Amino acid sequence: MMADSRNASLFERARRSIPGGVNSPVRAFRAVGGTPRFIARADGAYLWDADGKRYIDYIGSWGPMILGHGHPAVLEAVQRAATEGFSFGAPTEREVELAEEILKLVPSAEQVRLVSSGTEAAMSALRLARGATGRSKIVKFEGCYHGHADALLVKAGSGLATFGHPTSAGVPPEVVQHTLVLTYNDVIGLEAAFDAHGAEIACVMIEPIAGNMNFVRASLPFMKRLRELCTQHGALLVFDEVMTGFRVALGGAQSLYAQAIPGFKPDLSVFGKVIGGGMPLAAFAGPRAIMEQLAPLGPVYQAGTLSGNPVATACGLATLREIQKPGFFEALAASTRGLLDGLLSAAAAAGVPMVGDCEGGMFGFFFPKTAQAALPQNYVEVMATDGERFNRYFHGMLDRGVYLAPALYEAGFVSAAHTRADIEATLAAAQATLAAA
Numbered sequence: 421m422m423a424d425s426r427n428a429s430l431f432e433r434a435r436r437s438i439p440g441g442v443n444s445p446v447r448a449f450r451a452v453g454g455t456p457r458f459i460a461r462a463d464g465a466y467l468w469d470a471d472g473k474r475y476i477d478y479i480g481s482w483g484p485m486i487l488g489h490g491h492p493a494v495l496e497a498v499q500r501a502a503t504e505g506f507s508f509g510a511p512t513e514r515e516v517e518l519a520e521e522i523l524k525l526v527p528s529a530e531q532v533r534l535v536s537s538g539t540e541a542a543m544s545a546l547r548l549a550r551g552a553t554g555r556s557k558i559v560k561f562e563g564c565y566h567g568h569a570d571a572l573l574v575k576a577g578s579g580l581a582t583f584g585h586p587t588s589a590g591v592p593p594e595v596v597q598h599t600l601v602l603t604y605n606d607v608i609g610l611e612a613a614f615d616a617h618g619a620e621i622a623c624v625m626i627e628p629i630a631g632n633m634n635f636v637r638a639s640l641p642f643m644k645r646l647r648e649l650c651t652q653h654g655a656l657l658v659f660d661e662v663m664t665g666f667r668v669a670l671g672g673a674q675s676l677y678a679q680a681i682p683g684f685k686p687d688l689s690v691f692g693k694v695i696g697g698g699m700p701l702a703a704f705a706g707p708r709a710i711m712e713q714l715a716p717l718g719p720v721y722q723a724g725t726l727s728g729n730p731v732a733t734a735c736g737l738a739t740l741r742e743i744q745k746p747g748f749f750e751a752l753a754a755s756t757r758g759l760l761d762g763l764l765s766a767a768a769a770a771g772v773p774m775v776g777d778c779e780g781g782m783f784g785f786f787f788p789k790t791a792q793a794a795l796p797q798n799y800v801e802v803m804a805t806d807g808e809r810f811n812r813y814f815h816g817m818l819d820r821g822v823y824l825a826p827a828l829y830e831a832g833f834v835s836a837a838h839t840r841a842d843i844e845a846t847l848a849a850a851q852a853t854l855a856a857a
């Protein structure tokens with residue numbers, strides 16, 4: 421298809437020196453087939469590939485680029501920080517400023533520690549939860565991704581409330597023997613797991629709006645029951661908001677559940693993506709009494725050479741300041757809603773079954789195999805949607821200059837740089853794609 425393209429020749433060259441040609445597997449387009457685009461540069465809502473073709477970007481580096489690419493205030497902050505030094509391995513004022521900014525926006529947390537990736541943040545939160553409770557077992561949900569720490573690379577086994585199996589070679593079964601994998605949005609399974617193991621569960625980790633099985637919200641009854649069970653059994657509720665934090669709302673998904681469930685808050689929260697604004701930065705946060713279990717104050721070890729990196733924190737701070745400007749989330753949510761509604765009506769007009777959901781600047785859509793299908797509520801239902809149709813749609817959009825996530829189990833992201841004209845161009849591409857398919 422693109423035999424003499426620079427994307428294709430770069431991919432061929434990349435595969436010689438880098439496993440699969442990529443530094444993170446989903447970039448290789450294995451789920452959708454075809455040649456990944458090598459990105460040469462980006463500006464605002466657009467990416468340009470190695471052949472000079474322009475795309476409207478609905479991945480935004482998988483979430484961080486909430487302001488669009490190259491926002492002037494962020495660029496300036498990063499440039500200034502870079503001239504002052506790349507890394508010191510010593511504390512800086514800027515780390516304190518970023519910590520204060522995060523705590524201001526996340527009332528459930530009193531202290532926060534900065535790290536360099538979402539994987540590291542989730543892994544550290546897990547260790548802290550185990551250290552603080554003195555318990556070993558953890559609960560996660562099928563279809564939620566929390567980075568690639570060994571204990572979290574687990575899929576469901578067979579039967580109810582069963583301990584999981586490693587999803588990766590190189591993870592010994594003993595390492596995941598304490599990880600229970602449950603079905604998302606399944607209250608009965610949750611109750612059964614707590615009945616059987618409640619006193620041994622250190623924490624339950626959840627993506628409150630799952631963005632790694634496309635876009636699936638935890639229902640209110642499910643979240644309410646989850647909070648009750650954790651409290652009742654002394655397990656910590658850990659919100660993995662690496663994707664949803666500062667993205668679905670200024671206060672993250674937890675602010676939305678707190679509006680709906682009086683007094684609701686998670687015990688620990690994990691952040692990444694938007695808080696780095698595109699630089700390697702992530703964090704985990706919680707009440708002082710738990711966070712002070714961390715070294716150097718407490719017995720739970722955790723560290724990082726580049727943690728709180730001065731250039732990354734400058735990028736994150738500038739980003740967090742921009743998203744707090746009045747009307748920012750209202751405008752972002754309106755663009756995202758406009759995009760999703762437009763995609764759904766284009767599909768309806770073409771007689772193609774499509775369902776979708778969105779919150780703030782995050783969205784997802786599915787092609788159900790039957791016309792009357794509702795939104796998927798868990799991983800099995802997501803994976804039962806029409807993957808062939810998704811792949812055709814993905815490539816049709818890509819050919820027409822719209823860059824969607826290259827797998828049906830990934831969410832999409834809109835930035836503040838996406839204009840009404842960008843959304844309209846996207847909807848025109850959707851109509852043309854559906855007409856051609």
Ligand SMILES: *Cc1c(COP(=O)(O)O)cnc(C)c1O
Pocket residue numbers: 536537538539540542565566567568627631632660661662663692693702
């Ligand atoms: C992206 C993501 C992670 C992992 O973050 P990395 O920075 O890629 O290590 C963890 N949890 C969730 C919910 C994510 O979306």
